[in-house]
Amino acid sequence: MTGTGTQADPYIITSVDDLYSMDTLGSETTYFELGADLDFNGTPYAEHFSPIPLKCLSFDGKGHSISNIFVSDPNGSVTVFSVPFSTNTSISVKNTSFSNTRLVGNSIAFFNNTGGSSCTLSLYNCTFFIDMNLRGSCCVMSNALALTAELCSFSYSGILNTSSAFFSGAALNRCHFHLDLMQLTGPYYGFNNSDVCFFAYSCTVTDSYITGEITGASGFSAYGAACLSAWQSSFSNFYSALAFTNIPHCMWDGTYNYACFYDRENAGMAYSRIYYDEPQVFLPLTTAQCKDAAYLQSIGFVVEGGD
Numbered sequence: 001m002t003g004t005g006t007q008a009d010p011y012i013i014t015s016v017d018d019l020y021s022m023d024t025l026g027s028e029t030t031y032f033e034l035g036a037d038l039d040f041n042g043t044p045y046a047e048h049f050s051p052i053p054l055k056c057l058s059f060d061g062k063g064h065s066i067s068n069i070f071v072s073d074p075n076g077s078v079t080v081f082s083v084p085f086s087t088n089t090s091i092s093v094k095n096t097s098f099s100n101t102r103l104v105g106n107s108i109a110f111f112n113n114t115g116g117s118s119c120t121l122s123l124y125n126c127t128f129f130i131d132m133n134l135r136g137s138c139c140v141m142s143n144a145l146a147l148t149a150e151l152c153s154f155s156y157s158g159i160l161n162t163s164s165a166f167f168s169g170a171a172l173n174r175c176h177f178h179l180d181l182m183q184l185t186g187p188y189y190g191f192n193n194s195d196v197c198f199f200a201y202s203c204t205v206t207d208s209y210i211t212g213e214i215t216g217a218s219g220f221s222a223y224g225a226a227c228l229s230a231w232q233s234s235f236s237n238f239y240s241a242l243a244f245t246n247i248p249h250c251m252w253d254g255t256y257n258y259a260c261f262y263d264r265e266n267a268g269m270a271y272s273r274i275y276y277d278e279p280q281v282f283l284p285l286t287t288a289q290c291k292d293a294a295y296l297q298s299i300g301f302v303v304e305g306g307d
Contacts, residue, residue: 001013001014001018001025002035003030003033004032005025005027005030005244007031007058010031010032010033010058010060011030011031011032011033011190012032012033012034012035013032013033013034013035013036013038013039013235014034014036015036016038016039016040016043016045017043019038019052020042020050020052020053020054021206021275022052022054022055022056022254023055023084024076025057026053026056027055027056027057028057028085028087028089029057030055030056030057030058030099031056031057031058031060032056032058032059032060032284033059033060033061034060034061034062034064034066034096035062035064035272035284036064037045037064037065037066037067038064038065038066038183039067039068039246040066040067040068040070040075041067041068045149046068046070049070049071049216050286051070051079051080051081051082051086051112051114052080052081052082053081053082054081054082054083054084054091054111055083055084055085055094055229056091057090057091057092057095058091058092058216059092059096059106060092060094060095060096060097061093061094061096061097061126063095063097064096064097065097065098065099066098066099067097067098067099067100067101067214068098068099068100068101069098069100069101070101070102071102071103071104071105072078072102072104072105072106073104074104074105074106074133074135075106075135076105076106076107077105077108077109077112077138078103078104078105078107078108078109078110079110079143080101080103080109080110080111081111081112081114081118082112082114083112083113083114083115083121083145084109084114084115085115085117085119086115086116087115087117088117088119089117089119089120089165090119090120090121090195091119091121091122091124092119092122092124093119093123093124093126093185094122094123094124094126094205095125095126095128096126096127097120097122097126097127098126098127098128098129098130099127099129100129100131100303101128101129101130101131102131102132103130103131103132103133103134104132104133104135104213104248105133105134105135105136106135106136107134107136107138108132108134108138108164108265109138109139109140109142110128110140110141110142110206110294111141111142111143111145111147112143112145113142113143113144113145113233114142116144118146118185119144119145119146119150120145120146120147120173121142121145121146121147121148122148122149122150123147123148123149123150123152124149124150124151124152124209125150125151125152126149126152127152127153127155128152128153128154128155128266129155130154130155130156130161131156131157131158132156132157132158132160133158133159133161134158134159134160134164135161135227136161136163136164137166137173138164138165138169139164139165139166139167139171139200140164140165140166141154141166141167142167142168142170146169147167147169147170147171148171148172148173148178149170149171149172149173149175150169150172150173150174150175151166151173151174151175152172152175152176152245153176153177153178154166154175154176154177154178155177155178156178156179156180157178157179157181158180158181158182159181159182159184160181160182160184160266161184163220163263164197165197165198165199165200165201166197166198166199166200167198167199167200167203167292168200168201168203169200169201169202169268170199170202170203170204170278171201171203171204172199172203172206172208173200173205173206173207173208174206174207175205175206175208176208176209176210176211177198177208177209177210177211177212178210178211179198179210179211179212179213179214179242180212181212181213181214181215182211182215182217183214183215183216183217183226183247197227197228197229197230198210198227198228198229199218199229199233199254200228200229200230200233200247201231201232202231202232202233202234203229203232203233203234204233204234204235204236205233205234205235205236205238206235206237206238207236207237207238207302208237208238209238209239209240209241210228210239210240210243211240211241211242212243213242213243213244214243214244214245214246214247214250215245215246215247216225216244216245216246216247216248217242218246218247225251226249226250226251227243227251228240228242228250228251228252229251229252229253229254229255230251230253230254231253232254232255232263233253233254233255234255234256234257235252235254235255235256235257235260235282236256236257236258236260237259237260237301238256238260239260239261239262239263239290239301239303240252240261240262240263241262241263241266241269242266242267243266243267243268244267244268252282256282257258258300258301258302259281259283259299259300259301259302260275260283260301261282261283261284261285261289261290261296261297261299261301262282262283262285263285263286263287263290264284264285264286265286265287266287270296274287283299
């Protein structure tokens with residue numbers, strides 16, 4: 001691996017083995033960059049995956065991808081990147097695509113703080129394609145980390161067996177979220193005990209949108225719900241084009257600070273119960289209205305701008 005790990009001369013990662021060298025070469029001040037796409041297929045980690053040590057100040061993918069990570073521990077905890085620092089630090093991950101990631105576990109944390117410190121993780125211009133079979137409760141994207149994301153795309157598919165948050169306390173700006181999830185039923189899935197709680201515990205979501213579909217398994221409770229937001233999350237200039245199949249209710253519990261809307265034709269009756277804090281500006285629009293830039297501007301939604 002070339003480079004010295006400084007900002008002017010970062011370590012250049014060109015293989016999966018190089019990726020794991022962050023454990024020995026990295027520190028709170030080290031810079032790493034990808035110099036090639038990395039494919040886990042055909043490596044020893046394809047069948048026996050170990051968490052990747054994210055031991056750095058900055059990880060810049062330079063537009064490259066990390067693909068074909070498969071981790072299966074149905075009764076255990078699954079981590080893709082571990083953050084090992086024992087002192088408070090900030091880490092930046094940018095310009096990286098994570099594709100064809102398959103995770104099976106009782107709990108899942110894509111980024112997991114294993115060092116016990118108060119770390120901040122900043123994501124910029126990253127793309128995540130994650131297929132999962134989640135059997136227990138957890139926060140999917142990060143554990144014990146203060147997470148921020150800007151200009152990122154998050155795509156999730158797979159099966160959820162119990163209640164989980166995808167983002168907890170995160171600050172999310174100019175992001176796209178796409179869901180293709182099967183939600184399984186259970187004995188007590190009520191309005192406050194559902195499989196999905198996508199934005200939880202005071203997330204702030206700005207200039208962002210969510211698409212895709214959530215499907216309830218056969219026999220899903222008539223009192224069941226997909227809880228998309230709860231516990232004091234707030235939204236500004238946000239919209240939802242989510243569709244629901246065999247899901248009787250969807251709960252959005254939050255504060256809507258500027259014009260936010262959802263496609264009521266796409267959502268169907270699932271949006272029959274929505275809980276707000278003032279001001280109440282999560283508006284039900286027709287599909288045609290959702291696609292009409294002039295109309296959206298007339299209700300205060302910012303249509304243009306940004307990168």
